[in-house]
Amino acid sequence: MNKRQNYSRKREAILDTLRSTKTHPTAEWVYLQLKSQYPDLSLGTVYRNLSQFKEDGTIVSLGVVNGQEHFDGDISPHSHFICSHCGSVLDVPNDPNLSIMFKRTSQALDAQIESCHILFRGICSDCMKKQ
């Protein structure tokens, strides 16, 4: 039903870039990565495609940190840790208890929960060593 999508080399490149990094980039970062390879790429295109991917569920948004939206090409359920010192974002595998919490919360609120995102904040081991 949503087969109305042409092939586009640039769209593919955007998705590839997002999937081939372990970081959790912003639209601008993706743009800068691709700019050298596709000199006529426009920032608007990156935004447009990222929004569409997000809508399609092909990628996931981590939300806005410091005014910029961060994306994650890895859509397997996992959580994130943000170092409040260096600002880096790390992946955290989901705890098995989560599904229990999930169900419990759903009942408590009488709501239909679709997803759950955990955000830890603290100091990463690298920054701890440096101090």
Next chain:
Amino acid sequence: MNKRQNYSRKREAILDTLRSTKTHPTAEWVYLQLKSQYPDLSLGTVYRNLSQFKEDGTIVSLGVVNGQEHFDGDISPHSHFICSHCGSVLDVPNDPNLSIMFKRTSQALDAQIESCHILFRGICSDCMKKQ
């Protein structure tokens, strides 16, 4: 040590407004609430004070939803549920399992975790009824 702060009726009003609501307002909402009582209140002032409260740890930011930052005057540890239909934000008491997860994650990452924020997304019971 940071006692260089004068009294300000407006600052107090902003904090009061934030604390006396169960919602999780944006800067603009706070501004609109106070505008009738303080007609010469400026939006910049609200932003300035909210940022300062956030920095002081007097209030907490829930992050940006739909391009607007939401604040919470309740700094006790609890989580949130966002209805992806109507956009409302509900409080969720923290699950007892959380502290276990907390510790486990801390060990897995070898990091020092300071805080943890869980964000559920789904459809709230009100919106479910309406459909």
Next chain:
DNA sequence: CTCCGTGCAAATACTTTGCAAAGCG
């Protein structure tokens, strides 16, 4: 009197949008 807090308007920063041209099928 000396700083702090504020209004106001201008400036930023990020993101979205309109439109004509180029591309896919």
Next chain:
DNA sequence: CGCTTTGCAAAGTATTTGCACGGAG
């Protein structure tokens, strides 16, 4: 050829900042 995607630039939106003035201590 009909529909999709793109570049470009202009428009939006939320937030921050500079500056001069009124108020607190």
